[in-house]
Amino acid sequence: MADEKIIGIDIDDTLNYSSEVIKEYILKYGNNYSDDNYLIENLDKIMRGLNFNGVISSFFNDYCEEMASQMKIKENAKEVIDKLKHDGYKIYIITARSNKFYKNAYEFCNNYLNKNEIYFDKLIIGQNHKLNVCKDENILLMIDDSIDTCEKLEDNGINSLVFNSIVNSEKNTNCNRVNNWLEVYDYIKELEHKKVMLLDKN
Ligand SMILES: [Mg+2]
Structure with missing residues (x-):
């Protein structure tokens, strides 16, 4: 919709x-x-x-x-996602994880997210290249640690946000970046303020 x-x-x-x-x-x-x-x-x-x-x-x-x-959820991720849901956003979890290395990647991720009380409306697995899925699902903003992914999305008119990690922090990009989930929330509020998120994409 x-x-x-x-x-x-x-x-x-x-x-x-x-x-x-x-x-x-x-x-x-x-x-x-x-x-x-x-x-x-x-x-x-x-x-x-x-x-x-x-x-x-x-x-x-x-x-x-x-x-x-054994992977731990980042600080404030749950709280920020809950706030975004409260603010009227839908949350789609989009991952490259697939049945190549997981017995059942959907079930594994679903259980992991539920166990960690992470709210989501939809879970999409097997997406190494995220441009097509972001287009198909009408994603307003994709948050990802992959600089390549974020740059590709931006080049195609989809907002993206690079989440810094120990492997990407030294790589340069023109994309906006955040260090933590509190910064994610501030960034989204800033976009709303600039009305970027309210643009009718159709
Ligand atoms: Mg990643």
């Missing part, structure tokens, strides 16, 4: 701390997969879902769900 205001939210490194857990597991078990520092040196690519060759795939086949179940 044209009058629905939908905010898209990524899971890994946006809603939760993913890189930290993956890094910890690589430091612990990485040597069983590669005798150099291959995995740790490719952490940023892993977080982007890129270069999933044999080494990375074997590691993820073994530890993906175990790692994901």
Whole structure:
């Protein structure tokens, strides 16, 4: 519906701390997969879902769900999402997580979000490239730690917000960025103030 205001939210490194857990597991078990520092040196690519060759795939086949179940929700994420819901926004969780490494990615994410009391209207899995899904679902603003994703969205007229993480903070971008969920809320209020979020996209 044209009058629905939908905010898209990524899971890994946006809603939760993913890189930290993956890094910890690589430091612990990485040597069983590669005798150099291959995995740790490719952490940023892993977080982007890129270069999933044999080494990375074997590691993820073994530890993906175990790692994901240990990832902690970022501070104030739940509270801010609840406030956004209260303010009239719909919340779509849009993730690259798929059945490639999860037995049932939808069920896993659904359980994880419910267990952590994260409100959402819709959960969409298997979306490594988020431009098409954001267009199809009429997303007003996508919040994601992937700079590539955010730049692509902005280039196509969709508002985006880069959530800083330990793997993206040194990369430059013209996209707006935030360090925490309180800044996400302030940013959205600022957009509302400028009436950007109230524009009829049709
Ligand atoms: Mg992410």
